[in-house]
Amino acid sequence: MVKRHRAPRPHNRAGVWYLIRRVPKEFKAFDKRGIVKITTDIAVADDPRAIRAREVVAKLNDGLEQYWRDLRDGRSNDARARFEAAQSRARALGFTYKTAEEVAAGPLNDILKRLDLLAQKKLLDDETEVAAVLGGVPRARFPLSGLLEEYERLQRSSLDRMSPDQRRIWRNTRKRAIANLISVIGDKEISEITRDDTIAYRRWWQDRIAYHGLDIGTANKEIGQISKMVKAVDMMYQLNLKPVFAQLRIEGGAKKSRAAFTAEFVQTRILAPGALDGLNDEARDLVLLVADTGLRLSEAAGLVAGTIHLDADIPYVSVKPIDRILKTDQSERDIPLVGCALDAMKRHPKGFPRYRDKASSLSALVNKYLGAHGMRPSKAHSLYSLRHTFEDRLTAVEAPEKVIASLMGHKWIRPKYGAGPSLAQKLEWLQRIAFSPPTNDALEVVVQETVLPSK
Known part of the structure; x- marks a missing residue:
């Protein structure tokens, strides 16, 4: 005090x-x-x-x-910086950093080695060096309310590759998980969280699942995020925390399979003449693009001029990590343009600036529109369902699994050898399932204006 x-x-x-x-x-x-x-x-x-x-x-x-x-x-940024500096200096002198209490509780031989090194290097009068070797700097301390900020700092190299919207989503999910934990056990220092605390947190989730219908997968995801953040900070600062978050996973969760539209429903209802006319042109054509490419919404909205190849022998789009990260390594791929997708990209050769890095806004708008116009057979159906319809259609024509994986951006079950299916091979299968574009006069005029060379 x-x-x-x-x-x-x-x-x-x-x-x-x-x-x-x-x-x-x-x-x-x-x-x-x-x-x-x-x-x-x-x-x-x-x-x-x-x-x-x-x-x-x-x-x-x-x-x-x-x-x-x-x-x-050890709670301030200055204190953390001093602790990191002491850790680094101890490593440079050949020791693992230990606090004074940990040094004193350790073997006598270790204490003598530390003192001997300070004496040999004539560092006994140097406060900084003595603090690094004999543990004069307390370990950094982190309240739960400061955990995300520190974890962000540790993950900055990965976050720098994300788009602003990806960073927003990444941060908000973890911020919500920490807020939920604090609501149960209070804003404790992470070093003071006990096994009883984490069991209480797990029980809180079980009650929400049982009485409020929340998803087990959501609970396990949040528990995993908290555990990962605590482990990262523990490793960085050598806090020697007990594994109080271990084995908290709630059993019984079933992986949800998203609903898919039938191909007939897409062709006769969603792609019916005039069915999407109430949407703005970018949102409408993104629906058409997803229908015949199976692109994820963020991948479709993220296309830019350099990833759209309309003048190639086989027109195609490339999914690449430009100003954003991809969901998986396999997500980077080339997809031929056929049917509705080809028509849509001809109208938008430079992409969709209105929805670039705003896939959530696109999804909300289109889902509301589809629901209002009777184009969602159930609550489980959404714009994203078109991607699942795309996969189902490929399966229905018995496309090779390797081709399906390559088009969907999924991991192939066998080791990857060579370049994978070519554009021509992909095109062959996509032509078998291509939808017929809506015969909307207004759309046809736009296509003609786009394709015809200027005089």
């Missing part, structure tokens, strides 16, 4: 009220400033009796004392 004999008073420094405090002895090892001076930004002339300044100084002082406690306990 910080000893306080009386409330700090404002100090007049060059006509401005300041908080001025000497760093307490117990914190001198963490804050080297000696004397701390923080301005209130209140001029003495405007507050000659320091009435307002006293209130500001009290708040500044509370913040300063919290900062010192966080430094001592």
Whole structure:
């Protein structure tokens, strides 16, 4: 605890009220400033009796004392930086970093080695080196409310490759998982989470599943995300945490199979003349594109001019990690354009800027439209169902599994050799299942304007 004999008073420094405090002895090892001076930004002339300044100084002082406690306990960013530096220096000197308590509890031989190295290198008077070797810096501490921020920092190389929307989704799912855990056990330091806490968290999920109809898969996903974040921080900072999140998975979850439209329903209802006229042109043509390519919504909306090849002998689109990451390594692929998809891409040779990195908005709009116009046979059917319809149609014509996997962007069950199915081979199967484009006069005019060379 910080000893306080009386409330700090404002100090007049060059006509401005300041908080001025000497760093307490117990914190001198963490804050080297000696004397701390923080301005209130209140001029003495405007507050000659320091009435307002006293209130500001009290708040500044509370913040300063919290900062010192966080430094001592390893909770602040500065404290974490000092701990990382101590870890790095200990490794450079040939030791694994241990706190003073861990060093003292270890074998005598290890203590003697550490002292001997400091003596040999004449470092016994160097506070930084002694702290690194003998554990003078406390381990970093992380409340659950700060876990995501730290995990983001550890994952920054992966996050830098994501699109803004991918980062938003990535962050929100983990933010929600942490908020749920905090609602059950409170904002604990991750080092203080017990097995009883995690069992209580699991029980909370079981109750929600039983009484509120939530999905087991959602529960297991959140539990897994929390566990992964804690493990990453534990490994980075050598916190030596107990595996309190182990074996929490809830059994009984069945993998949901998304509904697929029948090919007849797509052709006669969704692709009926005028059926999609109420959508804007980009949303309407993205529906047509997905219907005859099986692209994921984010893949279709993410196409740009450099991935659209209409002038090739076989027109095709390429799924590539441009300004975003792909769902899997196998997602990177080339897909020939036939039927509805070819028509749609001719109208949008540079892609779909309105929905680029906004697949969620596209899905919400189209699903609402399909539902309002009687084109969702059940609640399980959605725009994404067209991708499953695409796969079903390939299966129905007995396309080779390797061709199906290549078109869908799925992992092939056998080791990959060679370049895989060619565009021509893919085209052969896609031509067998291609839908007939809607015979909408307005669309046909646009196609003609796009295809005919300008005079």
